[in-house]
Every structure is written in C-alpha cells, then in structure tokens.
Amino acid sequence: MAVNLPLPIPEKLTAVAGIELGHAEAGIRKADRKDLLVMKLAPTATVTGVFTKNRFCAAPVQLCKEHLTKRSDKAPIRALVVNTGNANAGTGESGLANAQQTCEALARLLDCAPEQILPFSTGVILEPLPIDRLVAGLPQAIGNLKSDNWHNAALSIMTTDTQPKAASRQVTINGKTVTLTGISKGAGMIKPNMATMLGFLAMDAKVAQPVLDKLVRDVADRSFNCITIDGDTSTNDSFIVMATGTAGVDVTADNTPEYAALYDAVLGLSQELAQMIVRDGEGATKFMTVTVEEGRDAEECRKIAYSIAHSPLVKTAFYASDPNLGRILAAIGYAGVDDLDVTQLNLYLDDVWVAKNGGRHPDYQEADGQRVMKQSEITIRVKLGRGSAASTIWTCDLSHDYVSINADYRS
C-alpha cells in the first residue's frame, strides 16, 4: 500500500566509514524475524539526538538522554542497540532496569562502559521487555557487524512498516566527498514531537559536538517534526545523527560554508527518510503535502496545517478521492487561530483555486477538484492573507486498512 515508495536497493546504500551494523533474529516478539540491530561507532564519532516529548517517554529514551548528557571526548558513544517488537514504555522501574541491563550486556561484549551505549526500543507499549532473549541475541548481532549492512539494518527496525526505509547521498565539501546514509521506520503512532521513532543518520564528516547538537535540532524541525500519520505522538520517537569523522572534512562551527553544505545534505536526506515514513503510513493510499502560507507566524501556519492533516473527515475524503473540500475549511476554522478572518482566505488543490475570500470560487468546478483528488500525490495550499510566514506538513489519507492494521496489530 506504500505510496510511490521505491524499495531501497542494497547496492545503492553506501557504507559510511566508521560505522558497522550487525543484525540478529532474537525472537523478541515473533520467531524468524530480524528484530535486533547493533550499530558500532569509531572512537572518533560524535553522536547526538532528539527525542519524544511524550511524558510517558520509554525507558530506553530516558537512558539515551542520560548517556548523551554524560558523554565526553574521552568516553564517547561507542554503539547503539535497537530492538523491535516491544517498546519498553509504560513499564516503570523494571523497564528502566531492563534498558540498563541491555547496555551493560552490550558494553561487556564491546569492552566499553554501559554509559557509552544508546538503547532504543519500538513495538507494543505496557508489556515487559523479554530481556533474556534480547541479551541472548547480542552475540549474533556482533557476529554480523560490517560497514556494508544498511539494508539489513533497515529491515531490522521495522514493525508495521511494509517496506524498509533507507537512502544515501553524497556531498562534496572542500573538494572532499562526504557520504551520508540513513534509515527510518514508521508506520503508526506517528506525529513526532521532536523526532520520529526511529531515524538514524550516519555520515563520515567530522562534526564538533555543539555543532552536531544544533544541526540535529534544526533538521528535525524541518523533516521528522513535519510529518503526521495519525496524530499519535509515540513514547519512543528518536532521531539520531552520527558523524564518524573519517572523511577528512572538519565542521567546527555553524557559521561556516562547510556547515551550510552539510546542513543541506543532512536536511535533504532527513526529509527523504521522513517522507518515506508517510508514504508507508499505515493503510496510506495518498501522499499529501499541506502548505499554509501568508500567516502571521510559523506557529499559526503549523496549527492550521496539522488541523487539516489530522481531520479524519479530510483524510477519508482524500482516501475516497471525493472533493468534499468544505471539510478542509471546517478544519481550518477549528484550528484554534481565534482571530482568523476567513474572508481573506484562499484555498488551492494543486493548481485548482477552490475557495476565494473564504467562499467557493465562482469558477471552481467539481470536475477540477476531482481530477486532482484522484492523484496519488496532492498539495493542499492555504493562503491566510495576514502575513508572510509559512509551514509545510506531510501526511497521508485514512483508509479501511488503517483500521484493519490497528485493530489487528497485536493479534
């Protein structure tokens, strides 16, 4: 059901020097399924991340934040470990102990301290993590460690995703090639509020820690934080950027041309990975770009864009290719922008001018709306006529399959 999402071809995923990936079938929830991933980093690497703002943030997320705070040049992050099948969220004290035990087990195998490990989990909430099976699977993952293993890595972090999500790109900075490769997974409980569960991006540039910290926040706000499938912010959202420092390109400050070039590359790849999550949203049949322009500030544009993107009535109309576009006006109207003057508002569906000054455009023909609605990729454009700010959100429709998938997820 994924919308215009090509399968990643293993040969086209470029290895990033300084990071090795190893997968395992640990039987976390189901047998015979890649469900455990270890990413091992060179000692030169800097790592940073942004995490869910859900108050029920998962035990591994709590530990990740703590370990990133404790890191230093002398004790850098050396590895990441990811399990699917269980979110280790809503699990209280024993959940924290299990996440801690995961780090300790991997640290022993890699000969480092537990604080040098970042743990991640995704899957069902409120169920105890099967820590014994997870720990037992680690040696297999370590045995598989190699640089050229991104495709298996993408497969290992999937839950209800129908396809692995991965992409690579390269950028030339100061005459040298920097390679970036990333993976992500969705596919429900997706309305990231910092970042999505899960996105990992590695590159071989050398990036100073404070610069990397700024980079990840700026990029997340324009990529993973701009997507929504069902408005449910996960307990486990994490977006991690790793710079292994092996390419001979050194980014020391955020006001340099090197930073600008790297930023564009990281943002481009992150948007691609984020959009992949929407394209493979649970039950998705349409990919929708919601752009709100001419607002007073980005925040009110974002409010309105989310209001449209979360409306079940708008989403089902797009699923049906039914130009019942009054539903978009209703969603704009209840978005919470209390002084919005709807008589200044214009609405477009791709190139079709639907509403003018808050009412139906006199020349609007339903056949024109219908033509656009039948496409698999559609842009909803709203012009508020009260300023120059803008925001864009990417989302998908709401189909029978979304209900089926989420009514059956655990069975």
Next chain:
Amino acid sequence: MAVNLPLPIPEKLTAVAGIELGHAEAGIRKADRKDLLVMKLAPTATVTGVFTKNRFCAAPVQLCKEHLTKRSDKAPIRALVVNTGNANAGTGESGLANAQQTCEALARLLDCAPEQILPFSTGVILEPLPIDRLVAGLPQAIGNLKSDNWHNAALSIMTTDTQPKAASRQVTINGKTVTLTGISKGAGMIKPNMATMLGFLAMDAKVAQPVLDKLVRDVADRSFNCITIDGDTSTNDSFIVMATGTAGVDVTADNTPEYAALYDAVLGLSQELAQMIVRDGEGATKFMTVTVEEGRDAEECRKIAYSIAHSPLVKTAFYASDPNLGRILAAIGYAGVDDLDVTQLNLYLDDVWVAKNGGRHPDYQEADGQRVMKQSEITIRVKLGRGSAASTIWTCDLSHDYVSINADYRS
C-alpha cells in the same frame, strides 16, 4: 450500528405547550426525504442558544447570533427553521443572502419580522444552498404544524444519523409539572466547541432571558461540549433552548430552588441527547466514557480526556476489543500537560486496575482487560494523583464503517 440507542417511540415524546412543529420534503439534496423543519413558538417564549466557535461558522449561525442579540420582549423569536442536506457554510456573501432570504420567506408566512426567525442548516459544506427549493417547501412545513410532531421533527434533521434522536422528561416544580422535550442529530464532524449540530430543547416553564442565557451555557458545558466522535468541530454546531412560558412555573433568577430543579432536568435531558449522538456516531460499535480525575484543574483533565478520546490508535483498539492499553498511556503522555509526573498515575478500565504509578500493575492480567474490552459500554478512568479536579468526555470507537461512511458521504 448505533450502540444501545433505543428508537424513540413517537407516543412517548411529550408535546410542549407553546411550540408547534411542521416538517416538509423539500428536496434540498435528495427527493422523498424529510429535510425541512419549522418550529413555531408562542409569543411568550424565551429562546437562547450557543453556537460553534469554528471560524468558518455557517451563514445561518451568523444570522442566528445576530437575531438573538436583536431580540426583545416586544419582538421575541417566533420561529426556527432547519434544513438538512446543505450546511450553507463556506459560501461567502451569497450564503448570507440565502440565509437572510430564508428568514424573510418564513417571516412573510408567519406575519412577523425576519429578525424574529432563527435559521439552521446541516449537510455538505462549500456548496450553494438551493434556496428556491427551500422556500418552496416552507408552506408544506407550515401546513404540518402541530404540537404533537416531535418524532417527525427528529427525523427531519437527520443526515448520516442512522436513528432519530429525541427524548422527553417531566419535573415537578412548586407542585406544577414542567415538560421538556428535545431532539438532536450527529453523526460525524462531532467535537462540539460550544454545542453540537444540532440540539433543540423546549420546555413550558417561563424562564427570564438572562437566566435562560446562563442555563444554556452551563448545561452545554456539561453535555454537548463533553462529546466527541472524530474531533472535527463543525461549522454549524448549535444548541438551542426554548422556554414557552405556559406551565405556570416562573424562573426569574439563577439562585432559586426553581432554577436548581429546572437545571437538573435540562442537564439530564441534554446529556441524554448528547450521548445519543455518540451512540449513533458514524460507524460506532462501542460507547466509551473517559473520566480523568485527581487533576490540578478541570482544563488539564479535559485535555487528557480528549487526547485519549481522539487517538485513532485508542479508538481502533476498542473497535477490535484488543486491550492494547499502552496506547492510552501514550495518548495521556502527549496530551500537552508538560509537568505531568507519570509515576503518580493510575489507569482503570471499568473495575480493572491496569497501570499503577505509571507502569503495568503487577496483578494486571490481559484476560481481565479483554473481558471489559468486549463490552459495548466501557469506562476509562485515569487518576492523575495531583489534585482534586475531574472531567468526563463521552466518545465512541473508530471502525471500518466510519471510513466507509465518510468516504461515501456525498456519493
């Protein structure tokens, strides 16, 4: 598909002296369908209402507000007119002109001023109101005017509702019987923010205008403003209370025993009518009561209750009778209560204690959760452990039929 919603029996709907109802088949959207309703009031009646806060509020809603502001004892509201099949929203200047023309036509037939008429519309947004067919249908509606016509009135305001919604009750005040009868309709785009589209409640007590104005706000906040089906606040929500003043009971102030008795009766009937809308929510198979207790204030309880009630993941889990209750914790966590300490939180499903101090209760058995999930009526109870405020919201599940109904609504 309605959940435990008995069909209203015409003989059990009590006429309210001072109000007559007349219906018509005007062919607004489809032929051979009751789609027009006139309610004619005695000159002694007081009327008040609360309306949607959607910025795209419909043309008739704008006119209603204006006419209620202009009303006086010398020029009271004399009649209400309701059409289904077209919302007359997102229709700009011509929509306002059409609503005005509706009032003028009915005023001519009833020999009063257009400002003494309140117009209402429900149906598709962004389409021109077929004003000629509406006006042509008015004489038929007037020909049908009678007191004992509430059942037809309830039928006349339905859109995707599968059943008419109506109820009556009586209360004795100062030894005299006061009769109340109300009707309402849903069934999608339901997250009232003031009141729902549409609720009409009539009683034969005499209630002073400022007292009635207070009554409607207090009651709406504890009835129609506590329901949600899909989180979509309509452009046309209206809840109207009419007091015909024929029962010999006079309510002159809100600090009297008469007011208290009347308030209880109006609130009870309004909650019944509001819950009927949820029970007949589009595709609903479960009726859920979400109660959040021990909050610092009612607002934060309400935020969390809505977050649970709007989560597509929670709603689909209830549809499937799948106790995937971690989804409730996730929805609590992203509700926007930023300083929520989840280690103080407890979650119950009816009598089953699911989560204790933010983690799975050690004695919780999935079989117990499963038992409750299979019921058609379920209470989700959250205790925040940080205060003494509480809020309750009523909602329904999200099923395949919701998607089918909204993907097909206009076809």
